[in-house]
Amino acid sequence: MPHAYWGKEGLAVVNTSFDLIVIGGGPGGYVAAIRAAQLGIATAVIEQEHLGGVCLNWGCIPTKALLRSAEVYRQLGHASAYGLSASAVGFDLSRIIDRSRSVAGRLQAGVKHLLKKNEVTVIDGHGSLQGPKRVRVSREGKSVADLTAPHILVATGARPKKLPGIDFDGSLIWTYKQAMVPKKLPKSLLIVGAGAIGIEFAGFYNAFGVDVTIVETLDRILPAEDEEISVFARKALEKQGLRVTTGAVVQALKKGADNVTATISGAQKPFKLTVDRVILAVGVVGNVEGIGIEGTRVRVEKSQIVVDEWLRTDEPGVYAVGDVAGPPWLAHKASHEGVICVEKIAGLREVRPLDKRRIPSCVYGHPQVASLGLTEGEARDKGRKVRVGRFPFAGNGKAIALGEEEGFVKTVFDAETGALLGAHMVGSEVTELIHGFSIAKTLETTEVEMAHTIFPHPTLSEMMHESVLEAYGRVVHF
């Protein structure tokens, strides 16, 4: 089937019958569509907004562009530490935002090109199931076509979660979308939720002088991370002047003309905080509404579609991947699921179900955090005897040369078998290092292979080696 683009400007498609229809063109949907087409499956992908989904347009990529501006600005502020002088260093917020948007735009165009190259039919519009094997496409509420396929993949993603009784208004109370394109910087900012998204925005706004307060309901920031990492990251943020309150709940947000007063309760006495703007970053809910699953056997629990190990729903021929199919809400998890799903549909023999313990997690805050597998606490709670290794950035030659001495690498091994159970890192560029442990875990290595691995010198990656050696009392370098 030749590629066809069926856009608002008109119909350029010859066929309404496919082998696979994908609803949603984010990293779950577009990657599944491309892989399917490579396997000879006639595929259409329906996207109602932007190809690339949240990740390319409003998530992973534009935030990293913003954070890069923050990082360069921060570094310029420390120029003298490197024997340099940089006077009159300033910034232009609109150009920072423009750069972030143009990076997103470039990647969106790249996805369109890839779909075309792989002969996937791309259809602008809203897709919804209309009984078995049938999907209706509508635009502005009007039905424009009915498509058929034996396989239908739902990859509709997720949207920001609201707090009870508190809504986003887009002007004073923001979601990540408004937080990514501010017209001007607020003087003060409350971020509700200390997961990855909250911490990344905290790093961006703090770098440009905004007075940032973070409130988290659980007892620590980045609650999914190893406890030592969370504690370290919190201290680092507080050293940078951010205020962090954990074990606290935002009870109410009262809007003023150009500010918001939050009522916050927790371990301490309830208190009020008035800020210019608020970002709600308390998680996401799956986009399960308006896609026609009500009349089917597709099961939804806690706003997520329930799937089995091959991403099949309870309705034969209907699958779900990515954020709509539950946590972790990460682009690489969505894409990986998309590939597994279509390779299984194609009947490939070597398909493996997703092992969630092997999904790396990265937070691009300042400092960065990256991790994989079990935390030390989780390993102990599971009754495992563990050996734990740690190595500080301050002991690594490259880190010292870079002037990046804050952070450490921690590895957790099964004391009986030597299996790598988990790896946890905080510090500069750790998000570029974690894949080393991902490969180790995929290959099911023990400390023996990792100790035998030769790491180049001088690199930050040597800390990964040293952390393994430290777990076994064998550190050799300073």
Ligand SMILES: Cc1cc2nc3c(=O)[nH]c(=O)nc-3n(C[C@H](O)[C@H](O)[C@H](O)COP(=O)(O)OP(=O)(O)OC[C@H]3O[C@@H](n4cnc5c(N)ncnc54)[C@H](O)[C@@H]3O)c2cc1C
């Ligand atoms: C601020 C922020 C930063 C993030 N940073 C990272 C990061 O650094 N790394 C990481 O791994 N993850 C990150 N994420 C998470 C990541 O964006 C998601 O996990 C990822 O986008 C999920 O992919 P998906 O394909 O499941 O859904 P989405 O990317 O949400 O794509 C779903 C697509 O479906 C479309 N759609 C929905 N319903 C319909 C319909 N009925 N018909 C047609 N189209 C429809 C939507 O328009 C959307 O384009 C971040 C998220 C945010 C918000």
